[in-house]
Amino acid sequence: MDLSPIKPARRTENIEYAVRDIVLVAQEAAKAGKELLFLNIGDPIQYDFDTPRHLIEATYQAMLERRTGYSASEGVDEAIEAIRQEARAKGFEPADIFITSGASEAIDFALTALVNEGENVLLPFPGYPLYTAIVAKLGAEARPYYLDEEKAWQPDIDDIVRKIDEKTRAIVIINPNNPTGALYPRETLEQIVEIAREHNLVIMSDEIYDKLVFDGREHVSIASLARELPVVTFNGLSKCYLAPGFRIGWGMVSGEWDLIRDYIEAIHKLARARLSASHPKQYAIPPALQGEQDHIAEVVSRLERRRDLTVEMLNDIPGISCVPPEGAFYAFPRINLDISDRDFVCDLIRETGVVVVHGSGFGQRPGTAHFRVVFLPPEEVLEKAYARIREFMKRYLR
Known part of the structure; x- marks a missing residue:
């Protein structure tokens, strides 16, 4: 045969x-x-x-202490607490934190736990192509909203509103943006918050470059402007902490508990199914966020x-x-x-x-x-x- x-x-x-x-x-x-x-x-x-030396030393020390087995699926306690303190400094309180193999896995979990086949997600164009790839994998529609080149690549708010329908589940922002380098001011973020509130959308905010901001500008986490709304904020060690090969990232889910508890459990199901992120490298998170900057x-x-x-x-x-x-x-x-x-x-x-x-x-x-x-x-x-x-x-x- x-x-x-x-x-x-x-x-x-x-x-x-x-x-x-x-x-x-x-x-x-x-x-x-x-x-x-x-x-x-x-x-x-x-x-x-x-990569900063103290991140490498923390990882090496964790390996010497035999922290080389599986960790808890959501991450080690010390790392989660450091991330929580970082979020509080940014002005919001996460209801849940999950540590992943790079921010990419956190993004995958957040979209997979939310979006059904035939639904759609609003994605910035230009934007990081991983989002389009994941939405395509899920059999959902990647619905672009455009950034305005004439306005320093800020989101076109009118275009966002035009793209929403009854099957829209979430809006993604990348701030600062990859590939344009645009930084979104508070006023723009507040407009996006109001749109999400009106249409019952989850906001997914990719903030992996949040400390790489130029000319004395301020980075604002959108979760700090929408404490009751469902927001998933992504970050990690890859960019600001110069450790892309560590493959350590995280997601933070914030909002009113009654609105997000089932969604959080869905994310945790995915996290449990893949066991854990790299155990020893999670110990680089506390010195990264709380150590020398x-x-x-x-x-x-x-x-x-x-x-x-x-x-x-x-x-x-x-x-x-x-x-x-x-x-x-x-x-x-x-x-x-x-x-x-x-x-x-x-x-x-x-x-x-x-x-x-x-x-x-x-x-x-x-x-x-x-x-x-x-x-x-x-x-x-x-x-x-x-x-x-x-x-x-x-x-x-x-």
Whole structure:
């Protein structure tokens, strides 16, 4: 009997992850002899940043103390208490905290426990593609609301309202935003709170970059503005604490208990089914949140310089314009040409070795073209990359 090819599940058909997918094109360029300059991966450790020593020591000490078995499914008590204190400092009281394998798993749990097939979730476009992938996996609709490039990439409130119907379950915000670097002011967040209250929506707030905020601006947690509403706030060690490989994140559910207790139990069912996040690495959470914070000011200072260089050099290239980011370590420049952004990026990689990600991988308004750059690399690498983009654009415009 002849064997038949295995057919993958239909739920995987619409799952894409542009950040990783573009690596295949980069590998082709490397084989062709191009020197690659990577401006595509938001991993500080791939550049000139180091994980704070006290996080590493706490993890090592936990391993020496034989804390290498399974932990409680929701996480270890010391870590949960440190996260709770951090939330209180942000102005809200979590009803529940669950520790996960990166913030990505927390996002997966929160969406999976909430959304049924045929329902929809409002997602920011541009936004992190993981959300689109998870919603597609669930057989639900990823319904985009657009960020306004003319208003520093702030959410288009009118567009949010237009997109809501009886099957809408949640609205996601990413603050600061990946890929635009936009930071949402209190007034914008208050408008989103009122929309969620009126339409009985769960707010999911991705705040993984909350301490990487520029020019003395303030980050506001939306849960602090809606203490009675169901809000799930995501965070972790990957970005602000420079430990992406630890794969430690968490979700915090806040709101009136009677509104969220069944939802919390659904999340815990998922957490129990996968046993636990990495046990010893959870012990890095208390020293991260409660220990020395000196590295954050240094990281922000370096990122501000690299942000300024990025905006100046990109805006000086004919055919490209770039809104200044206010947080995180991404910029989302616009290609002011009637072209496919994916074709543009693939050509850029093959011809120059500068690896960026096409804007359509994050979502964008129809009729526009963008690409995402990561400005984590040292200044000399950024200068070299942007100079190559300038020369590439000269040929492209011709």
